[in-house]
Amino acid sequence: MASWNSVTLEVLSSVLGWIAFAAWSISFYPQIILNFRRKSVIGLNFDFVVLNLTKHSSYLIYNASLFFSSVVQRQYREKYGLNQIIPVAANDVAFSAHAVLVTAFTLFQIAIYDRGNQKVSKTSIAIVSVAWLSAVVCVFIALPSHSWLWLVSCFNTLQVVMTVIKYIPQAVMNFRLKSTVGFSIGNILLDLLGGVANYGQMAVQSIDQNSLVNFYGNIGKTLLSLVSIFFDLLFILQHYVLYRAKKVDTSPTPDTVSKEPLLKSSDGRHSENV
Template structure:
């Protein structure tokens, strides 16, 4: 009896071990290799095969499958024989010229699971050292942008006044960061949205990373703190303009209506989130204009923190520098000029930072007219005994 049970368990184990298809995967989803250099990546099997399988490689550049050696960015990778006694094989990838490539695998072996979703993104670069420099630059401008909110908060606290800080700018800012936050959180944390994205971009990379989410949530928090200061500190009769109110009401009304369209499944939730990214883009284009105009009318930058401007300028400049270095390292200038929106918005913000620096250090340097803006937004001269309100 015991012998029969042993035989049954042996058969069951054999079925479990050899009855199903084997899964072949790359050891990493990305690989970086220098031109004329070689990097290695492993192909792994979850269990041994019953018979030898031949695996060959596919090459995708952009949306096209390349099969001509002259057009490849890497040297053709030789076919791999997976014998019955191996579960891992190392593949050498040698760079030819800079660029991006999707390295996939295929096989006629029926024992292997579908390999269409198995691939590795290969970046062929000029220099690995330049990649490290780019990573360092990325962290520096991330910190610069994150810290850039605090000089204004500190200035408001020290002066016990928000006179000189334009309320339209704050409203545009919180709207932009909230919209950007909805987009980032949805793209990074909601499984159904990520599924929709990869259905449209099967071999793409999620454009939202964890640092994007953290930065946005932090920006919303600090901007809310700054808005809170406007309710407790001297504000000199300042208020949100009618133009700003109408524009933002229109933006949020659009988002609200689009929500019901998404609930009614007329658009996907991915498309709905992209609407928020468009709101963010629109806000970024106009948010600095009210503050620049206010500085011009007052002939002063008092109340508008130059520390915020300098840190924002540092972050924006380093961001553009990184974009150019990445484009050079990968010989992919379309990443800059093929996406004029991203490049244009960064460049646009830097231009306003330069304008603010000119206003602060050149045009209105040392000027302290002791002026406030009343509810009609006309300039009112304040007697000298009221200087404490804006110092």
Template sequence: MASWNSALLEVIYQVLGWTAFVSWSLSFYPQVILNFRRKSVVGLNFDFVVLNLTKHSSYLIYNCVLYFSRAVQEQYREKYGYGEMIPVGANDVAFSIHAVLLTMIALCQIAIYDRGTQTISRISIAVVIAAWLTAAVCFFVALPHDSWLWLISIFNSIQVFITTIKYIPQAVMNFARKSTDGFSIVYILLDFLGGMANFSQMAMQSLDQGSFVNFYGNMGKTSISLICMFFDLLFMCQHFILYPSKRVAITANANKGLQEQLIKSVAVPPSHVV
């Protein structure tokens, strides 16, 4: 089994890994809290949440199997070399479990809070069904040959594919509304920090081992970091540059409406005037 050559790089690796875990884990809460305070999910794209659940569920299966299964770890080393380290850490497993739970909470909020006219698109439902059907077929293909590393690589590919497309409905929705109101920017900022920390963590391992195997040996982890950062930058651009006036206008109108309601509630009816 491979070991670290530099104690310093190992410490940095662990710090970056848990920084990614904390950032990505905390990133789920601002949206959940925003939904709770507003008692509304208007502005949060439902396709984004549904696709996100499939993405994180696939990633959870990949991380747990590669981290806990000795047989799969042996197959990994046979393919990439016995001197290579397993590219999944405890922080990856912990994040995946937490992500699935929080995404399920967001789905529950969609079911109980004000949704306006928003619905889950048939395209997203079809994508989710196709993803799980593909995984089921691959399971039965892998079963006779014990090709478990190949099987979990399918789950890894599914989560990469879902990660690539899951942000698109929200980005298009923001563009159509010309507003990011209802979609938490704090979520995006924390997501971006997590992506940077996650990618940097893999870079530390590559520097220590003098090899880039961990990057292409776990393309899922590499891809989600880069894809997340790309879309996070897009959402930041929408929030801070493209639609700030629209966001301010919505907030101002909401405050104005609240003030008018307060004035009406304390006004004395004309019939009571002497």
């Protein structure tokens, strides 16, 4: 069985992992709170949320399978080496499960709050449909040969693809509106912290094992961090530089929404930045 060579690096890896978990988990709530305070989801791209749910669901399947299944773990070590540490930690599973729940709750907010003229695009629906149809095909391919590692790797690949795609609608929407109103920058700042900590955790494990298997053996986690960091920096650039908005009072008074001046969404409704 694989084991850590350095207790210090093992502790550091664990700390970084839980920092990533905390940052990524908390990152969902600024948007949820913003939606609640405004009683509106105008400015939040619905495609982003729908694609995000597929991304986190597939990532949960991968993480839970590799973390809990002894069969999948055995196949992983047979492929990458018996002395290799499984590249999925408890914080990965905890984050994925939490992410699915809060993303589903955000979809619930979209259903009950003011949406203006926004809706989920047909393109997004088509992408999600193709994604899950592909997952079903992978299941039937894996069944005869019991290729469970290959199957969960398919879900890992799916979450990487969804990670790349999910940010694009929001980035394009910000560009078209020349505004980030309605899209919480707090979400992005915490997401960036989580991505850096997640990448750091993988680097520490690789240093301890004197091997890069941790990166290419779990390429999904590697790409997840890199893609997230790239788009987070793009959103930060949009919010603070390109489409810098005027600050408004965000105190949760009963008439906050009706008194939000200056900034308007594409359909003419007032909104605020948090």
